[in-house]
Amino acid sequence: MHRYRFVLYRPLQLIPVLFGISVITFVLVRSIPGDPARVLLGPRSTPDAIARIRAQFGLDEPLWVQYLYFLKNLFHGEMGKSILYKIDVLKVLTTRIEPTLVLVFGAVLIALLLAVPLAALSARYKGRLADHLVRLFSTAGLGFPPFWLGIMLIILFSVVLDVLPTSGYGRDFGDKLHHMILPCLTMALPLAAVLTRNLRAAMLAELASDQVVAVRARGLPETIVFWRHVLPNSLVPAINLLAVNIGWLIGGSVVIESVFAVPGMGQLLVRGIFTRDYMVVQGVAMVFACASVLINFLADILTVAVDPRVRL
Amino acid sequence: MSAGPVLSVRDLTVSVARDEGWRPIVDGVSFDLQAGQILGLVGESGSGKSMTCRALMRLLPGARLAITGGSIRLGEEELTALDEAAMRKVRGGQIGMIFQNPSSHLDPVMTIGAQIAETIRFHQGASRREAMRQAIEVLRQVGIPDPTARAGSYPHEFSGGMRQRAMIAVALACQPKVLIADEPTTALDVTVQAQILRLLLDLRDSKGLSIIFITHDLGVVSQTCDSIAVMYGGRLAELGPKRDIIRAARHPYTAGLIRCQPGAAATGTYLETIPGQPPTVDAMPSGCRFHPRCPRAGETCREHQPAFISVDLGHRAACHFPEGPGQEAAR
Numbered sequence A: 001m002h003r004y005r006f007v008l009y010r011p012l013q014l015i016p017v018l019f020g021i022s023v024i025t026f027v028l029v030r031s032i033p034g035d036p037a038r039v040l041l042g043p044r045s046t047p048d049a050i051a052r053i054r055a056q057f058g059l060d061e062p063l064w065v066q067y068l069y070f071l072k073n074l075f076h077g078e079m080g081k082s083i084l085y086k087i088d089v090l091k092v093l094t095t096r097i098e099p100t101l102v103l104v105f106g107a108v109l110i111a112l113l114l115a116v117p118l119a120a121l122s123a124r125y126k127g128r129l130a131d132h133l134v135r136l137f138s139t140a141g142l143g144f145p146p147f148w149l150g151i152m153l154i155i156l157f158s159v160v161l162d163v164l165p166t167s168g169y170g171r172d173f174g175d176k177l178h179h180m181i182l183p184c185l186t187m188a189l190p191l192a193a194v195l196t197r198n199l200r201a202a203m204l205a206e207l208a209s210d211q212v213v214a215v216r217a218r219g220l221p222e223t224i225v226f227w228r229h230v231l232p233n234s235l236v237p238a239i240n241l242l243a244v245n246i247g248w249l250i251g252g253s254v255v256i257e258s259v260f261a262v263p264g265m266g267q268l269l270v271r272g273i274f275t276r277d278y279m280v281v282q283g284v285a286m287v288f289a290c291a292s293v294l295i296n297f298l299a300d301i302l303t304v305a306v307d308p309r310v311r312l
Numbered sequence B: 001m002s003a004g005p006v007l008s009v010r011d012l013t014v015s016v017a018r019d020e021g022w023r024p025i026v027d028g029v030s031f032d033l034q035a036g037q038i039l040g041l042v043g044e045s046g047s048g049k050s051m052t053c054r055a056l057m058r059l060l061p062g063a064r065l066a067i068t069g070g071s072i073r074l075g076e077e078e079l080t081a082l083d084e085a086a087m088r089k090v091r092g093g094q095i096g097m098i099f100q101n102p103s104s105h106l107d108p109v110m111t112i113g114a115q116i117a118e119t120i121r122f123h124q125g126a127s128r129r130e131a132m133r134q135a136i137e138v139l140r141q142v143g144i145p146d147p148t149a150r151a152g153s154y155p156h157e158f159s160g161g162m163r164q165r166a167m168i169a170v171a172l173a174c175q176p177k178v179l180i181a182d183e184p185t186t187a188l189d190v191t192v193q194a195q196i197l198r199l200l201l202d203l204r205d206s207k208g209l210s211i212i213f214i215t216h217d218l219g220v221v222s223q224t225c226d227s228i229a230v231m232y233g234g235r236l237a238e239l240g241p242k243r244d245i246i247r248a249a250r251h252p253y254t255a256g257l258i259r260c261q262p263g264a265a266a267t268g269t270y271l272e273t274i275p276g277q278p279p280t281v282d283a284m285p286s287g288c289r290f291h292p293r294c295p296r297a298g299e300t301c302r303e304h305q306p307a308f309i310s311v312d313l314g315h316r317a318a319c320h321f322p323e324g325p326g327q328e329a330a331r
């Protein structure tokens, strides 16, 4: 079981990653041109009022002092006050995490549910009609920009068919799911396209492998050959592909949450940037960084579980 | 010994589809595999040894390859006439196959025990438990120490020799009568090679297994086989009991192969080689395929394909001018 020992010490890596991310975003966010106090007070602000706000949020201190304040607050479980929401950023974040989690995991789930059968169909009937159709899908899925795809899906399902809501997020569980179908689908389709292509190639390579010859030489039927031997051996590259693409997914959530007006982290980030709400941007960036480290960690655990040869 | 061979191959022809039509890769191969015997199939790289064996299993690699003639009889059954479902019962059930490279021919992400048990479950419809019990028994039979624990190991956790044993166990899961071994010892070092050969001989003796043993190495053949088939350019050049072939090869190609063996050269002399290259599928010489490289070739050899004629009891050669006794009798 010591193949899983990395599970114990890998989370420690989060510490330097978070530290690095906090420094970088701290500096970057504050180098965006514009002044949060001015944005907050609007066009009719007086120099006096601006100075008051700046003092209230500690914006008049040198950068490194601001950063030390930030670290000190972090130790007390606070991320600093949001300029826009007037409450601690951590509280803002907790209300925003759920929609984004649903969006990203929903998208991954849909992508997998689409990609595995499609790739299997395509690989098993290589060169036949089914294969051509699947390849058409995987090329097309990559070609459309997500915001365009989102708008097309809204037109089809919300306007023409009128079965799904155009935007927003529901109250209870069922309502939320109902609202999240289109955003998840929009995010899932391009991902499914990449995954299908990648899985198909892995399955074809595996179908031509020596071990498959040996399995056939034992008389096992093609269904067993495929689902018990080809598929498990094709999963490792797919898991890695998913892990690599998680950055893309998180970035994509910003666009998709804007298109569908989903009150998630992505939308919060956009709003934070426009209002120069430093603390919010900082907080979202750190959550995204954590998420991407955690997801890679999860992918490593999966890889070790799927492939007994892998040691980390 | 029981009456008749376990496996009887007649005029087996395997062809590859080219734009201009079918081109034979294996051309009119005939041999018998007697019960409890080991038949050595030797020949240079590309002579069609693997292709012949894949044809016996009806597992030709690629859609452009097909059996275009001949018959393969396993006992009473004509394998070329079976449908795919019946053929699957033969594969693994009656004929097992092992390969040169166990690392690539075992599923890396499935335990050895599971790979054996899976075959047993499919062929015998055994329960999970019963299949695993049998799997452990098979592992014991191929000489894997502590089989109960090792059944749970993955292929990469075995050493080279043990992995080869594991592959043999996987192939023998359902106690087939015939084992096709495609160069099973080529990749192994000499001591391990000897152990695996010993194991195959033991299995032949204890289970009455009949084995087709493919190799490049005439030394290995002379240690293990009962009879030898020599292939050249997709055809059989010579076939006979081991003793006759090693001591009195009639086909000049066989004779050349024997002289090429490192052991055959006396100290201080050059190791002989057969000059020239083996032919390729698309550039087969006319007449006797060996004639461009043959020291004895004459006009006839260029023009006429030699018949696969009997030169002695159970000993056949395809040559117009065979070596050794009886050569004056030839034209």
Ligand SMILES: Nc1ncnc2c1ncn2[C@@H]1O[C@H](COP(=O)(O)OP(=O)(O)OP(=O)(O)O)[C@@H](O)[C@H]1O
Pocket: B016, B025, B043, B044, B045, B046, B047, B048, B049, B050, B051, B052, B061, B062, B064, B065, B280, B281
């Ligand atoms: N998929 C294929 N399509 C067409 N021709 C093939 C294919 N695979 C092999 N051949 C040809 O068939 C011939 C016989 O190949 P085969 O693998 O049986 O040789 P072999 O005697 O086993 O050689 P080796 O000792 O290298 O294993 C070779 O000339 C090869 O080029």
Ligand SMILES: [Mg+2]
Pocket: B049, B050, B051, B182
């Ligand atoms: Mg071969």
